[in-house]
Amino acid sequence: MPETTRAWRVVLEKIERDLLDGTLKPGDRLAPERELAATLSVGRSSVREALRVLEVMGLIRTGTGSGPTSGAIIIATPRGGLSQLLRLQVAAHGFPIADVVQTRLILEDWTAGQLAQADGLDLADVHTTLEAMADPALSIEEFLALDARFHLGLSEATGNVIVAATMGGLRTAIEGYVREGSHRIPDWPVTAAHLVQEHTDILAAIEAGDAERARALVASHITGYYAAAGFGDA
Incomplete structure (x- = not known):
């Protein structure tokens, strides 16, 4: 899929589907940016944009670096x-x-x-x-x-x-x-x-x-x- 200004929506829709079918649940960690970008055929910048939206919505918490607190984790703060x-x-x-x-x-x-x-x-x-x-x-x-x-x-x-x-x-x-x-x-x-x-x-x-x-x-x-x-x- 070509990279567009709307490509980040593809990431949101994928995560929404995974939440609805139970593939993802609170406490689970999202796949790394590079993996999401490759799987969904979007740029990493689109993945990062989608993650920022999800964080504002209170659906994920993101952490930098490596280890158990790094990456994006599904949380429940609706x-x-x-x-x-x-x-x-x-x-x-x-x-x-x-x-x-x-x-x-x-x-x-x-x-x-x-x-x-x-x-x-x-x-x-x-x-x-x-x-x-x-x-x-x-x-x-x-x-x-x-x-x-x-x-x-x-x-x-x-x-x-x-x-x-x-x-x-x-x-x-x-x-x-x-x-x-x-x-x-x-x-x-x-x-x-x-x-x-x-x-x-x-x-x-x-x-x-x-x-x-x-x-x-x-x-x-x-x-x-x-x-x-x-x-x-x-």
Whole structure:
């Protein structure tokens, strides 16, 4: 196969097939660059490009030199890779705000319902974040960073790495539209106090095991801010 700027995709497709059919699994070492290049009839530069992509995606770890830590090893860190890729997509394409809000509603509705039905929840970090949000001296930027941390903390508490990764990847978009909307709210301190109370109520419903109320409060919280900030109906 002639070397082209797309040849690195051949390497990705080969590794994907090997993962799907079980030839490769976490902990396995990829063949050396020279061997992959010869087997797939691509240049070593294309192999190196493919490995860089896989490393960014969180699918491999690469080490230099020789010995047991050298070469490329399959690892299992989908959360980091998925979040990073989604953040890049958000940055590049500027997803419509309404789409981000609808996605939040789907993810956070599920999150609230799952947490309310779970046993042995550890929401200490979420409580700490909520307590920090109650400080009236916070700037808008500081408050909104904690707000995002609160919602991400709930998604992480579910233990579902895909939901948490998706929320993490959307965090930039969420903070962006929430920050934009904050400048259209005439009395931010009052709104901030109201948001803290909404978070408090959501957390209380979750810990009381009231899934229906928790989900309703989350929906009201997200759509209420969207409307109050002048974005229209979600």
